[in-house]
Amino acid sequence: xxxxxxxxxxxxxxxxxxxxxxxxxxxxxxxxxxxxxxxxxxxxxxxxxxxxxxxxxxxxxxxxxxxxxxxxxxxxxxxxxxxxxxxxxxxxxxxxxxxxxxxxxxxxxxxxxxxxxxxxxxxxxxxxxxxxxxxxxxxxxxxxxxxxxxxxxxxxxxxxxxxxxxxxxxxxxxxxxxxxxxxxxxxxxxxxxxxxxxxxxxxxxxxxxxxxxxxxxxxxxxxxxxxxxxxxxxxxxxxxxxxxxxxxxxxxx
Ligand SMILES: [Zn+2]
Numbered sequence: 001x002x003x004x005x006x007x008x009x010x011x012x013x014x015x016x017x018x019x020x021x022x023x024x025x026x027x028x029x030x031x032x033x034x035x036x037x038x039x040x041x042x043x044x045x046x047x048x049x050x051x052x053x054x055x056x057x058x059x060x061x062x063x064x065x066x067x068x069x070x071x072x073x074x075x076x077x078x079x080x081x082x083x084x085x086x087x088x089x090x091x092x093x094x095x096x097x098x099x100x101x102x103x104x105x106x107x108x109x110x111x112x113x114x115x116x117x118x119x120x121x122x123x124x125x126x127x128x129x130x131x132x133x134x135x136x137x138x139x140x141x142x143x144x145x146x147x148x149x150x151x152x153x154x155x156x157x158x159x160x161x162x163x164x165x166x167x168x169x170x171x172x173x174x175x176x177x178x179x180x181x182x183x184x185x186x187x188x189x190x191x192x193x194x195x196x197x198x199x200x201x202x203x204x205x206x207x208x209x210x211x212x213x214x215x216x217x218x219x220x221x222x223x224x225x226x227x228x229x230x231x232x233x234x235x236x237x238x239x240x241x242x243x244x245x246x247x248x249x250x251x252x253x
Contacts, residue, residue, distance in 0.1 A: 004053045005065050020062040020244040021109040022102050025049040028072025028116035029084040032159035033184060033213030035176040036167055042070050045115035047170050048142050048233055055237035061244035069094060072116040077205040080212055092124045103132050109243055112139040145235050151228045153219045160184050160215020162228065169225030178218050182211025
């Protein structure tokens with residue numbers, strides 16, 4: 001039993017413990033090319049949250065990892081079979097309920113550990129900050145914590161080399177042979193402003209890819225996944241410790 005994983009611990013242990021930071025892994029349930037499981041984002045966020053929390057706990061940070069929210073925003077993949085969309089407006093309601101519990105019970109820091117590019121918690125955090133002025137709510141995308149080019153040859157947007165390597169390390173039993181995978185090639189928008197990155201529109205996934213993947217997975221290895229997992233969890237653990245140990249009056253320097 002890991003005392004920093006809420007789903008594993010029990011009331012006897014929890015009722016006399018004090019926690020400073022709640023960690024909320026947030027995934028998505030969606031097709032990941034032909035070879036990775038629908039739960040890829042869920043599995044990644046759960047493992048990364050648990051390992052980073054373990055490292056932070058060893059540093060004395062009182063963190064508690066909540067169960068992962070398994071559904072993400074999949075509006076652009078509406079026609080991909082069994083991609084399970086949760087609208088942003090529903091996510092706001094889910095977050096509101098969870099934060100209400102934390103706020104009432106005096107756990108005033110929340111880190112959302114996001115696994116899925118379609119999830120965007122920033123506008124929700126602005127709104128929730130007004131509603132819960134005692135809460136410090138932060139979101140991080142673990143997949144942006146490190147420069148992926150230091151670890152992988154091909155850039156990964158979705159189900160590519162990074163995610164496949166991670167899954168080969170974390171759950172190799174769920175990864176089909178790479179010979180089954182599509183090459184992850186994807187069309188880009190024709191519009192200059194979007195290509196330059198200062199305008200945005202949602203891509204319809206099935207119009208830009210044939211495999212749902214964006215990024216070539218075929219150079220993925222378990223070793224790359226292990227190295228990346230260690231580095232990314234160490235970095236995220238440091239940020240958990242910082243959030244846990246910094247008092248609200250010292251947030252700004
Ligand atoms: Zn993913």
